[in-house]
């Protein structure tokens with residue numbers, strides 16, 4: 001019997017390319033969707049850099065903003081990993097630039113998957129859909145939800161909260177036999193396979209290049225992209241994962257000053273430009289009125305990002321690398337790619 005076919009949306013992306021590598025390694029047939037087939041060579045190079053053989057990889061041209069092509073893209077698939085969604089460094093003025101592809105794109109994928117009798121879709125959501133509206137006195141779990149109507153959300157955070165809600169609603173109301181499982185990662189690090197970087201890795205590059213003179217006292221959580229890909233595959237195949245969401249997080253959050261220190265300690269000379277100065281909170285607050293980057297870190301000053309991966313470990317046997325290992329693997333890949 002030939003291997004089952006898995007469709008991965010967004011093969012050009014950081015998470016998408018690692019999911020392809022993981023699936024090929026596990027012996028699946030893989031088809032990936034791209035906005036332009038002209039980027040197929042690039043995807044092949046990413047997959048090769050990840051240590052897998054892209055020879056059998058198939059490609060389909062689709063855009064989350066358009067209906068064309070989705071039916072053919074998922075035809076014959078047993079599973080779909082819907083990973084693609086815009087994740088820009090800078091937030092657009094019009095939130096719809098992110099919400100439309102995130103929400104309507106997810107619905108296009110789910111509708112096509114249902115019609116093609118795909119068994120299960122795994123949606124790459126985010127911690128953004130979990131932990132931005134409440135501040136519980138405990139680590140966040142899968143029971144927590146960001147309120148998509150919360151007026152304080154950035155366009156990206158809103159896009160992920162809206163898209164995940166819309167996906168569950170679709171499957172509840174009109175999904176038929178289609179199963180849905182959701183992965184909610186925190187900040188994803190780990191090795192970049194090419195130079196078109198995800199926003200999470202861009203942050204490390206900015207520190208390594210010394211593009212920012214100082215770091216704020218906010219914090220981020222971390223998980224390795226290889227473990228995020230592994231969690232997608234576990235969520236795809238485990239019988240109990242249908243109808244469930246899984247936080248993908250490794251350990252405790254890290255403050256930006258500690259992150260800068262970790263890079264200096266572990267990368268030596270390659271981290272010589274990483275800033276040593278810490279921006280005082282009052283300056284972040286003042287600067288936030290004129291600077292979009294500072295505005296983005298403002299909520300981080302007072303928010304705890306602790307989140308629990310207990311569910312994925314218990315139900316799916318997921319065992320992620322440490323947060324620091326993920327961060328260092330990212331930084332080392334940037335050095336290797338000649339970007340630092």
Ligand code: NAP
Pocket residue numbers: 009010011012013014015016034035036062063064065083084085086087101124125126127160184185186187188189197198199200
């Ligand atoms: P990425 O490297 O920027 O990849 C984003 C992917 O989405 C790219 O393949 C991109 O295609 C595709 N895409 C964007 N707009 C599209 C559209 N209109 N139609 C079709 N494809 C489109 O980012 P990533 O880190 O891999 O993110 C992948 C997923 O993980 C996203 O759903 C993101 O929200 C989620 N996530 C990421 C993080 C993180 O820290 N990185 C954390 C939590 C969740 P092009 O190459 O053509 O632009």
